[in-house]
Amino acid sequence: MGTGEQRSRPGWLIGGLGVGLLAAVVVALGSGAVRIAPSNVVAILLGHAGLGDGGSGGPTADAVLWSIRLPRVLLAVGVGAGLAVAGAALQGIFRNPLADPQLIGISSGAAAGSAIGVLLLEAAIGGIAAPIGAFAGGLAAGAAVYSLARHRGRTEVVTLILAGIAVAAVGGALAGFLSVIADDPRLGSPLFYSLGGLGVATWRLVGVTLPIVAIGLLFLPREARRLDLILLGEREAAHLGVDVEALRRRVLLLVTLTVGATVAAAGVIGFVGLLVPHAIRLVAGPGHRVLLPASALGGALLVVGADTVARTVALPLEIPVGLLTALAGGPLFLWLLRRTRHEHGGWG
């Protein structure tokens, strides 16, 4: 494996994922009960941008695409990108390939927090109540798990995962419990909190969610070089000049903010934060400068694709999107594990 070969890969990877995502978005916008040809999708979008005549689909196609599908697809892009970047960054600061927002409890804490936020605060502060509650719940869950797993300046990997599983169970149960007993239409169904769904997408929700996710997408990549150094070891990173505690606080805050916003909008969608960064590492290596942006694109691609299948495969029924990411992600993940073992001896 030559040096030149490895260096030329990241550009192709990011370019390829970008093109793939654009194609997936066009296909997603055209798919559903009302089919719209890709050329018309593009024409309608250009029409809304003030370019061209808006295509030949007529007002129905225009309304379906612009008011229903576009917010949903944009939300899928934001949710997928946010979850995958958050997963990659968590695996970095915990130096643990298993760390994932769902596995270490942040997602379920955010789900419970989001439900509480809606019940207590939405009347007073509106749509921002869900992401604020999700942020607080995710932070509480993450802090609980993290402080349990820290012992004498080290993070105990097994404790981290076990505590994460326990906190995730409690958070998920609390969210489901609230959704059943509160009987409040503003809350999602128990299924929404456990398997996710993008069916509630509106322009208003896009407007609340995407700016918060954008903070994570913008600021987490700035920590790329420090995250690389952490992989060498906390001790080594400190020797090399990284303020490890400060880095961990910043990354955990950004991850919780990002994951909280995705959970408030789309519930708990599993596997994205675990699967996507692993796949990217196999192709491009563990360096975060490529890993973080490539994971964002890959996560967006995965969730846009999964959501499109979820809402079209059994029309007029809609399948929870988390079922599809798990159904596609599980086997793919097993295959990745096998490949990882073949290539560099597994994770030990």
Next chain:
Amino acid sequence: MSHGVVGRGLGYRVDGRDLITGVDVAAAPGELLAILGPNGAGKTTLLRVLSGEWPATTGEVVLLGRPLTGLAPIEQARLRAVLPQQTVLTFAFRCLDVVLMGRYAATTGDDTAVAEAAMATTDSSHLAARAYPTLSGGEQTRVSLARVLAQETPVLFLDEPTANLDLRHQELVMRTLRGLADGGAVVVAVLHDLNVAARFADRVVLLAEGRVRAVGTTAEVLQAAIIEDVYEQTVTVVPHPVLGSPLILPHDR
């Protein structure tokens, strides 16, 4: 002595146990100081306290005239580099990328050129494109040492830099450290091989049970009576037939 590494009255206590107590130690620029002692004597603890990894419970460390506790991590990294006993890396970084990590705190210089030169110095250039976790222990040590060299600091702390190394690479690494000291750096190394210390170090601090048992030039400290007392092992010390430095030969009775 204000321009080297100075530790005064260093103590480190954890869980009510003193790992080191009242250690005074100093190393000047141009000097290679070896920290010696039996297992559990506190060698690694002293190195960790001197390098700022563990804050001293008592006493203070001064690096090049600046108290260690007043320095931010990035400032410390510009003054001193540290080679730990072993760096375990789960993620498959290429070795050149690992060495480039040594350049995080650097503000000047061509990072890639410095990293490649450091790899050449430690005879690891041919490993540049290999994944670090796939290397043997000795190869990992050499790549890690290249990372430490790439930091280009005036002070270096090394914890058993020759562990895992074959004879040729042990000599190569010690000659490199000797050369750095001769070039004006302060080099402080924990060594387990008394003969390696005898040949390459200027001065030795010998620890036993967390305290300084002897300190001085290699000839002053590496005497049979002192070694037998500290290590509880009979030895004969003769002059090296070629170099004239002390040669320590352990034997029964």
